[in-house]
Amino acid sequence: MPLLDIQSVGVHFGGVSALDGLSFSIDEGQLAALIGPNGAGKTTLFNVVSRIYDADEGSVTFDGEDLLALPAYRIAELGVGRTFQNLALVPGLSVLENVIVGAHSRSTGGFWTAALRFPQLAEERRLVARAMEVLERLGLADLAQRPCAGLPFGTLKRIEFARALAGEPRLLMLDEPASGLTHGEVDELGDLIRQIRTEFDLTVLLVEHHMSMVMALSEKIVVMDLGSKIAEGSPAEIRDNPAVISAYLGAST
Amino acid sequence: MRSTTPNWLRWGGGALIAVVLIALPFQFEAFRVNQFITWMCIAVAAAGLNLLTGYNGQISVGHGALYGLGAYAAAILVTRTTVPMLLTIVIAAVICFVAGVAIGLPALRIKGLYLALVTLAVAVLFPALVEQFSSLTGGGRGLALVVPQEGCPRGRPECPVRWESPFGGLENDQWRYFLALAITVVAFVLVANLVKSRVGRSLVAIRDNDIAAESSGINVSRTKIITFGVSAAIAGVGGGMLALLNGNPRVNPTSFTLLVSIYLLVAVVVGGASTVIGPAIGALVYGVFTDVIGPELPGRFENATPVILGVLLIIQMLVAPNGIVGQFKEIQAKMASRRSGGAPEVHNGATPVERDTP
Known part of the structure; x- marks a missing residue:
C-alpha cells in the first residue's frame, strides 16, 4: 500500500482548474519529486494534502487514512510535515x-x-x-x-x-527548498536532504525547479502541467519523455 | 530569546519594586490608596486584554464590558448570596469566561477591524444592558454593595461590604490594598507562565501566521476561542476586584463605558503589547495621569485630560511604537549586542509588536 495516495483530485477556483483529475502515489521511504512549469498546481497539491485548500473531487489517503475527512490541524499529528514556498x-x-x-x-x-x-x-x-x-x-x-x-x-x-x-513526520513535503540559494548551496542542500531522509527515516515529496538537484535526488518524478499529471517515472524516463520536453520548452510534439 | 537583563538587576529591581509596593499603603492616605487599588484592577483587566490582543492578535474594543460584567457579577453575588467574598471574584471570572467565548465565536470567521467592530458593539451595548436589567443591577443609579448577614436584612444599605483586616494595625484600605495586590500578582504570574509555554507560543504563531500554526498541528479555532474566554475571565477578575476592593460601596455603570474599553487598550499599547509587565506599566501611566496629574492641571484644562492623553499617545506611537516595555527591551538588546561586540540583533519591524521573553 502506498504511503501517500492521490486519486483523481480536482480543485477549481471559479472556472479555473488548479488541479484536474490528478493521481499519483508515493511508497514509504521513497524520495519523490513533483515538477512542472509555474502554475502547474504543485503548491496547490501541497495545500490540498495539508488541508489548507479543499479538494472539490477525488481522494487523498495517507497510510490508509482519509486526509480529506480531517481538519488541517490534525495532519501534522498523522505524520505529514511541510515547508512553504514563500515562508510561513x-x-x-x-x-x-x-x-x-x-x-x-x-x-x-x-x-x-x-x-x-x-x-x-x-x-x-x-x-x-x-x-x-x-x-x-x-x-x-x-x-x-x-x-x-x-x-x-x-x-x-x-x-x-x-x-x-x-x-517528527513520516512524510516530509518540501516546497522549493532550494529557491534563493547559490549553486554551491543547492548541492549542499541536496546532500542534506539525502542524509536527513536516511537519518530520520523519511518519505520525501519535493517540489523543485532546480533540475540538476531533482534528477540527482529523486527516485520517482511526477511531472505536472496545467493541473494534471503529464508523466511519471524514474529520472531517466522523465528526461527523455517528449510530453515533458514539450511542456517545459513549448516545443511541438 | 533569552532576556538580556543581568541577574543582579533582575533580582535587585524585583526586590525594590516589592518594597515599594508593600510600603505604598503606609505612605499615602486612604483616598490615594483606593486609587492605587483601582489602578491594579485596570492592570489586571489590561493583562487579560493583552493576552488576546497583544499575544493572539485579536483586537477587542469591548473589554470594558467584560470588566463591567465581572464587577456586576461579583457585586450581585455578594449582595444577594452568602458566597464568601473572594469566591465571588472566582465565579465572576467563570461567568466572564463563558461570555468571552460567546463574544469570541464570531472571531472564528472575522479578523482585525471587523472583529474590533463586533467587540465595539459589545462595549456600546453593555450600559444599555445594565439599564435593561435594572432590578438586578440597580440601573443607572448603580448597585449598592451590601452584605446579607445576621441581624441585618438582605439588601439594606446599613450593612455595607466591609473588609476588616484579620491582623491588627492594618486599616481597612490597607487590607484591601494587600488583597488587591495579591490577586494582581497571582494574575500576572499566571499570565507570565502562560505566555512562555506551549500555549503562549501557539498564541503568537496564530497571530503571526495562522496557516503555519495550523499545519504545525495547532487547533487555531479552538485556541482562539479559549483565549477569548481566558482573556475575558482575567478582565472579569479585574472587574470583580474593582467592585469589591476599591473602597467605593457602589458599582456604577459609568465605570464601564466604551471609553473604559479604549483606556484598557491604551494601557496595553502604552505599556507594551505582548510583554508581560506592559499592561501594569500602562495602567500605572494611565492612573498617574488621570488621578494625580489630571486634577493638578489648571482649571481651564479641566476637561482637556482626554485630549492631552490622546496627544501623548500619538507622540508615543511615533517615538516608541512598541510601548514603554518594548522600547526598554529594544534599548537593552542594542546595548547587549554592543557590549558583546557581535552583530546587532536585527529586528526590522516584521513583527507588529515585540514579544516579551523573560
Whole structure:
C-alpha cells in the first residue's frame, strides 16, 4: 500500500482548474519529486494534502487514512510535515521557538497546566532539547535565540525545514527548498536532504525547479502541467519523455 | 530569546519594586490608596486584554464590558448570596469566561477591524444592558454593595461590604490594598507562565501566521476561542476586584463605558503589547495621569485630560511604537549586542509588536 495516495483530485477556483483529475502515489521511504512549469498546481497539491485548500473531487489517503475527512490541524499529528514556498515562519518568536512550534502535535499541555507552569517543566525541557538537536543537525544552533526577522532567505528556508522535522513526520513535503540559494548551496542542500531522509527515516515529496538537484535526488518524478499529471517515472524516463520536453520548452510534439 | 537583563538587576529591581509596593499603603492616605487599588484592577483587566490582543492578535474594543460584567457579577453575588467574598471574584471570572467565548465565536470567521467592530458593539451595548436589567443591577443609579448577614436584612444599605483586616494595625484600605495586590500578582504570574509555554507560543504563531500554526498541528479555532474566554475571565477578575476592593460601596455603570474599553487598550499599547509587565506599566501611566496629574492641571484644562492623553499617545506611537516595555527591551538588546561586540540583533519591524521573553 502506498504511503501517500492521490486519486483523481480536482480543485477549481471559479472556472479555473488548479488541479484536474490528478493521481499519483508515493511508497514509504521513497524520495519523490513533483515538477512542472509555474502554475502547474504543485503548491496547490501541497495545500490540498495539508488541508489548507479543499479538494472539490477525488481522494487523498495517507497510510490508509482519509486526509480529506480531517481538519488541517490534525495532519501534522498523522505524520505529514511541510515547508512553504514563500515562508510561513512566526516573526514574533525566536528561531528556537519556531522550531518548537513545529513539535506542537508531539507535545501536550493546555491553558491550565501552562498557567501553573510546574506540570510543564519537564515537557518544556524535552521540547527545547529536541529542537536544539534538530537545529544543530541543520547547522542553525548559533541562531537559536535570535528573532527570525532579518535572517537571510536561505536560512529562513532551513529554519522551516527544522520546524517540519521537529514535528517528527513520516512524510516530509518540501516546497522549493532550494529557491534563493547559490549553486554551491543547492548541492549542499541536496546532500542534506539525502542524509536527513536516511537519518530520520523519511518519505520525501519535493517540489523543485532546480533540475540538476531533482534528477540527482529523486527516485520517482511526477511531472505536472496545467493541473494534471503529464508523466511519471524514474529520472531517466522523465528526461527523455517528449510530453515533458514539450511542456517545459513549448516545443511541438 | 533569552532576556538580556543581568541577574543582579533582575533580582535587585524585583526586590525594590516589592518594597515599594508593600510600603505604598503606609505612605499615602486612604483616598490615594483606593486609587492605587483601582489602578491594579485596570492592570489586571489590561493583562487579560493583552493576552488576546497583544499575544493572539485579536483586537477587542469591548473589554470594558467584560470588566463591567465581572464587577456586576461579583457585586450581585455578594449582595444577594452568602458566597464568601473572594469566591465571588472566582465565579465572576467563570461567568466572564463563558461570555468571552460567546463574544469570541464570531472571531472564528472575522479578523482585525471587523472583529474590533463586533467587540465595539459589545462595549456600546453593555450600559444599555445594565439599564435593561435594572432590578438586578440597580440601573443607572448603580448597585449598592451590601452584605446579607445576621441581624441585618438582605439588601439594606446599613450593612455595607466591609473588609476588616484579620491582623491588627492594618486599616481597612490597607487590607484591601494587600488583597488587591495579591490577586494582581497571582494574575500576572499566571499570565507570565502562560505566555512562555506551549500555549503562549501557539498564541503568537496564530497571530503571526495562522496557516503555519495550523499545519504545525495547532487547533487555531479552538485556541482562539479559549483565549477569548481566558482573556475575558482575567478582565472579569479585574472587574470583580474593582467592585469589591476599591473602597467605593457602589458599582456604577459609568465605570464601564466604551471609553473604559479604549483606556484598557491604551494601557496595553502604552505599556507594551505582548510583554508581560506592559499592561501594569500602562495602567500605572494611565492612573498617574488621570488621578494625580489630571486634577493638578489648571482649571481651564479641566476637561482637556482626554485630549492631552490622546496627544501623548500619538507622540508615543511615533517615538516608541512598541510601548514603554518594548522600547526598554529594544534599548537593552542594542546595548547587549554592543557590549558583546557581535552583530546587532536585527529586528526590522516584521513583527507588529515585540514579544516579551523573560
